[in-house]
Amino acid sequence: VSREWRQKARDYLSRLAIPRGSLGELLVLAEQLSGIRETLKPSVSKKAVVTMAGDHGVVREGVSAFPREVTPQMVNNFVLGGAAINVLAETAGARVVVVDMGVAADLGTLVKEGKILSYKIDHGTRNMARGPAMTREQARRAVESGIEIAGKLVREGVELLATGDMGIGNTTPSSAILAVLSGRPVRQVTGRGTGISDQALENKVRAIEKAIEVNRPDARDPVDVLAKVGGFEIGGIAGVILGAAYHRVPVLVDGFISTAGALLARALAPDSVEYMIAAHRSLEYGHQFMLEELGLSPLLNLNLRLGEGTGAALAMNIVEAAAQVMGKMLTFEDAGVDGPGG
């Protein structure tokens, strides 16, 4: 992100006909957008949410309230246009790109019909409580797939990317990634996901502790962490973020699962964090620790805990507003308004 353009944006914003700083976070965002796009008129009108789907072998440990079949069923709901992400992306004027990163079902028909993209790595990860969730090679491929998808979308003209996820059980690897990368105790970073019982929460904490014990992921090696305790869609999300940064496009990071991907992206390329915009603070307890690790302040705090990219879609309007503030407002001088007196 260009420091020079950030400074130019700051100077320009200080001349707008408003009390200094009175548009708060919109000004912070506007400056970030200018730094990323290297212009005083950043455009974010072409928008896409990339919703990455994958399944998780660890569901066998009884960590989720929903059966695994819900992952392909929800992919189908995305295609029907009846899911929350469809509705919220439409309101935001964004397209939804659904990607099969590793759903444990045959989605070939939807792929052939052009309804979803397939970067399927396998039919779900293996149970991380008993061994690595995937091979190192598969972890690499997951990240590379995300980078490729981001590149494809940017070439198609997308100016604002957002990440989303679908995968029954995927708060479990997300908590595991957070525990490993932050060094926090598993219990502190493990929450109720879709709303699990006390028993399932105990199973979940134990499954993550076992996964870390059995696999000994190396916190200094993000590909190792992803391979041992991650998920295909989480690797894909990390890749989308890296691709956005590479192509100098801002990327809205959704909730808990997406921010686990963001932690991996930052570990792989520290500068990528400057391209991230934290969309919201999830109700999932550990999310605050992820945001803290990344040093990001979320735009929204609406007690969401759904995923799919819903929080990111909701926040798109605020990013758009920030771009419009840069592009369309008049300065004190142009508007003929007196500044503050002595």
Added chain:
Amino acid sequence: VSREWRQKARDYLSRLAIPRGSLGELLVLAEQLSGIRETLKPSVSKKAVVTMAGDHGVVREGVSAFPREVTPQMVNNFVLGGAAINVLAETAGARVVVVDMGVAADLGTLVKEGKILSYKIDHGTRNMARGPAMTREQARRAVESGIEIAGKLVREGVELLATGDMGIGNTTPSSAILAVLSGRPVRQVTGRGTGISDQALENKVRAIEKAIEVNRPDARDPVDVLAKVGGFEIGGIAGVILGAAYHRVPVLVDGFISTAGALLARALAPDSVEYMIAAHRSLEYGHQFMLEELGLSPLLNLNLRLGEGTGAALAMNIVEAAAQVMGKMLTFEDAGVDGPGG
């Protein structure tokens, strides 16, 4: 607001293909919209922000960083389309209705050209530190004007109203109204507005204390409070909120000045609070106490402190999203998605 329709909405929302409650505040809002509009498909697509402008005699006490001339200059900026409220309302798909409630300048040309509405009560209020800001009759007229404007807009098809303000010095009467209605100490509810110096803050606290001492507003009589320590645009905002409630249209309440109007509206008609949606938490310190008095949770927290209706315009997209969630999402049954298991 219909309890029956709230309950119907709650039942319907519990069947959507998402983990129960996982869309957080959107579900709360969706239920409120259904209760207000008495339908499961509430529409809020036609939107208007009413930005009320007025001047304040109390600026003579040295309470503001900006000269009084800025009020008409900013009205002119609204007409030019270069102010923050123009840009943010456009992003939200809302029109901006600018109303001269009592600007201390001749805006007749703008009125004749149809660029602003005139409900001008006087050329600014009188200095409340020395006597009542306006007569009781003027206070009534201010509120009635707002009710009339809301009615007019609803008849034109507006489905979502929002309030906004412009008036150099108007955080001073807003703090005064809060102090009187909440019983809190003046110093606790008085902030730096557009960013005033320590000296101006002292002047402001003293001016409010004097205004309350000299006028002895009766906290049980909201018209008396408005007349003695209020402002024309604040009365107008109270009226817009009452008009929205009367016509069963939801109304987004902007920041500190608008919420002072909301406090008066609630005091005049307690049920009006059920039609209010708090748009955001302003950086102006006393705003939190206003929200607390009203029992409202703000949708956004973006460190805004500009007014004009900017926070309300930004929050419109979230209200729209809530309406779309009600209107367009599929249920577990319709989408063929399994619910949570036993």
